[in-house]
Amino acid sequence: MELQGKRALVTGITGTVGSRIAHRLLADGMQVRALVRRPGVVAECAGQNVEWVQGDLTDAASVAAAVADCQLIVHAAAYIGADPDLSQCTNVAGTKNMVAAALRAAPELFVHISTISVYDLYHHEEFDESSPLCSDAKNSYQATKTEAERVVWAGAEAGLPLLVIRPCNILSVHPTSHWGPKTLQRVAEGFHRWHPEGSFPWIHIDNLTDLFSLAVGTPAAVGQAYTATDGHVTNADYFGRIARWVGNTTPPDGPLQRWHFHVEKNLSLGYTPRVTFAAAMAELEACARAMGYRGA
Secondary structure, three states: OOOOOOEEEEEOOOOHHHHHHHHHHHHOOOEEEEEEOOOOOOOOOOOOOEEEEEOOOOOHHHHHHHHOOOOEEEEOOOOOOOOHHHHHHHHHHHHHHHHHHHHHHOOOEEEEEOOHHHEOOOOOOEEOOOOOEOOOOOOHHHHHHHHHHHHHHHHHHOOOOEEEEEEOEEEOOOOOOOOOHHHHHHHHOOOOOOOOOOEEEEEEHHHHHHHHHHHHOOHHHOOEEEEEOOEEEEHHHHHHHHHHHHOOOOOOOOOOOOOEEOOHHHHHOOOOOOOOHHHHHHHHHHHHHHOOOOOO
């Protein structure tokens, strides 16, 4: 898809992924519209040429207004907390509204930011894009994001030009980042449900944005899903370092899970990660110091 001079709608622009994708689209010469619940919201893109539209994913009328005249729709908004009602409203009902509005608006491309949690993680260890989706969810996030994927694929069957990206654990120092400042806080507060030898599949937010751009610019990517993973380290490499930085000396006691996600499809796009795990963790360590953790 050619981007220059066209308009994109980005949901979730105040979050880790949506904010960085909006930056990239602006740099690529697109006009960017953001659907936000509160006027005057401060996002990473504040001050740039973003059209802020007040509305809510659960309100079909405001979603329809937001998608109007947009050639690209990037649905990055998601609720990752534990409240099942909020999960259902945002991740499922919101996605249904987005797909319904997009089918009427007929954009050139609809990009759905999914997650590796949609895979059947508790019955398999090896995954690629053809692996079955989850049928036995362990939490509301996994259940609703899986249902949301089924919603967008149903939209594709109805004629929606769809691209799905399934990121793994996204390393970022954005204030809302689950695997950045939020995990620093969780581990500092006593979280230790991890096994040292378990696998930690990761991707840096800049690498994820690179992959997004490559996929959007590849006509053959329409109708495809891509698992966004830069590599696999151990939980000790990630959680173990964070525990030292924040002073959590409690021995970990989580289950051993060894997952491997294949990335051959990403490589076929010409994708090469430019931010290494070492660089990503150095960035996170600097964030920990800035947050006042003395062990960092």
